[in-house]
Amino acid sequence: MESMISNGRYTPGHMKKIREKAAGKLFKQRPSVEQKVMMSPVSLKWQQEGRLDFHDVLPDGFAARYSKELLVIDAHADQLLNKFVDQVEAGLSQRRGQLNAILYVSDMIQRAFGGLGRKVPEAFQKRIVDLNLRQGDSLLIGELMSGATAGFLGSGMCRHRSLLFKYVVRRLKVCESAAISGVIVPNDCENVSQFRRDNGFADHAWNIVRLNGQNYLLDIMNTPHELQSLNSADGEKVQMKVQGTSYVYYRFDGGSGISLAYSPGAEESSETQTETESLDSEDDLELDPDCYLPQGSGAGEVFCNTTRRAEEILQLQTVGPAGHVMVKFDLRMQGRTWQARKTVHETALRWPSSTGECSLRSCGLHDF
Structure with missing residues (x-):
């Protein structure tokens, strides 16, 4: 292609x-x-x-x-x-x-x-x-x-x-x-x-x-x-x-x-809307959720620096080649509910940390 x-x-x-x-x-x-x-x-x-x-x-x-x-x-x-x-x-x-x-x-x-x-x-x-x-x-x-x-x-x-x-x-x-x-x-x-x-x-x-x-x-x-x-x-x-x-x-x-x-300013967040939109669309990628899996969270939630709170994971499953994991969750910001999805390669995500070697689930990965 x-x-x-x-x-x-x-x-x-x-x-x-x-x-x-x-x-x-x-x-x-x-x-x-x-x-x-x-x-x-x-x-x-x-x-x-x-x-x-x-x-x-x-x-x-x-x-x-x-x-x-x-x-x-x-x-x-x-x-x-x-x-x-x-x-x-x-x-x-x-x-x-x-x-x-x-x-x-x-x-x-x-x-x-x-x-x-x-x-x-x-x-x-x-x-x-x-x-x-x-x-x-x-x-x-x-x-x-x-x-x-x-x-x-x-x-x-x-x-x-x-x-x-x-x-x-x-x-x-x-x-x-x-x-x-x-x-x-x-x-x-x-x-x-x-x-x-x-x-x-x-x-x-x-x-x-x-x-x-x-x-x-x-x-x-x-x-x-x-x-x-x-x-x-x-x-x-x-x-x-x-x-x-x-x-x-x-x-x-x-x-x-x-x-x-792109990061919208605070003045743009006055509207309150309830529809659910997707962060996968090219027009909405500017609303970068900046989220990661925090240490000790298991697979139940992601923590988002953008909103400073944990969001419940709706779906976590292996997709494509072995080791590729898709995480899906709702993100509430700017008066809207955004649906975020991201695919990561879990098995290769290992690096040294202050507590020793860790993986995606235990260390967390920004913008997964």
Whole structure:
């Protein structure tokens, strides 16, 4: 099945299965790679869903598997990363206002990763060759930045830029940020697979930043010096223009724009409605329930940070391949009752905790 845009929604088709198969093969060949990805709920969420929301915090040790590298963000092991953050922090002291701070961080990241233009992908490929990485080898993000070796100018792709931006702005308390992966294609594109074959690109990653209570799209790979104003609730396409062509952003396995990272303000909750709606629909994904299975809860309830209360699980059953569990529950918020569903892979969800190794049921997984 081809990757398609239909009814304003991107469906990855066979590409999703290809990536899942490749990840499974690598994890089987190198269990240590899977262990690093499963080390934290945030790493696992990026692996499974291709998004990190405003409330998600990249921990030191964050790992993301790609075909070329196992990207690692870890200040404890990466001195080049620490030097970069220190440099950004020093520069921020000379900037006034949150907007200037956001654009300064974005500019510093694009400079550290080789700037803009067609030479960046070529420089990245050369850097990977120079590092002589085997598939699944860890790559500290600092090794892609300028100054990593004598004469090396830096080369980071959109995935490196979006993840580093989220890490830095959180660490330096600049703004709230989400990292989103998906595709960027011309406005009239329907067959994403064909566009990818013809043009050599489609997959993309970008950020959403919150400024003065509003959400803005930031694309550090293409337009690092501007924020694109958005209204996530109206369903309009999120576009950018490059040399006269309008390109549209579609999130991974979802619709255009950033509705999954949108959080309605308190002023929008005055209406009281009783109908039940579904969080599975592309228009309602902005109401992210931010729920997890709390320790010791068994399989009876989920706890939702959004509402600060436990919600009763209506259904918990194994679906699809062994180990995939679907959780279904009602979520009461914004004067409505929303029905949330999420499918997770239970058997692989294990990582160290303060009480020792634990699983999905005993540790809890945000945004399952």
